[in-house]
Amino acid sequence: MDESAFHAARLAHTPHPCAFEKALLAGHCRCSYASLHALAERESVSCLSAQASAACARFKSLLVSNAGFALRIAPGEAALPHAKQMKLECGGLTGLARALDREGGVADVSDLVEAARVLYGGLEAAPYSEIMRAVAAFAVRRRRG
Secondary structure, eight states, X not given: OOHHHHHHXXXXXXXXXXXXXXXXXXXXXXXTTEEEEEETTEEEEEESOHXXXXXXXXXXXXXXXXXXXXXXXXXXXXXXXXXXXXHHHHHHHHHHHHHTTOTTOOSOHHHHHHHHHHHHTSGGGSOHHHHHHHHHHOOOOOOOO
């Protein structure tokens, strides 16, 4: 299956794509709204809640807009490579959990994002300087050679 056909089929099967799909598939975190699907020998994650999907997508877009220095990317850079996406998603969720004093780490992504929205009065007011320290510190596993 070519890439364009795969993406078209994926959009048809996942009406609410998960913003933190890479982190979930890597086993870094869990989400109560996540639904795993196998498509063309690949796994994808969709969200069972439109509202949770929108909140997570908003948080991820705020992470991207604040992560320029931490990820060494230029403003408006098109698509991030896989390793930088992993740093952004896993490090961003870990940083948010630390900012919320969640000792167990990221137990449930949607719960974490909702708790931040309630505590800070909106995701825009979250402490991104603290969160970006976790993004910069997150180490992606190296390939075995």
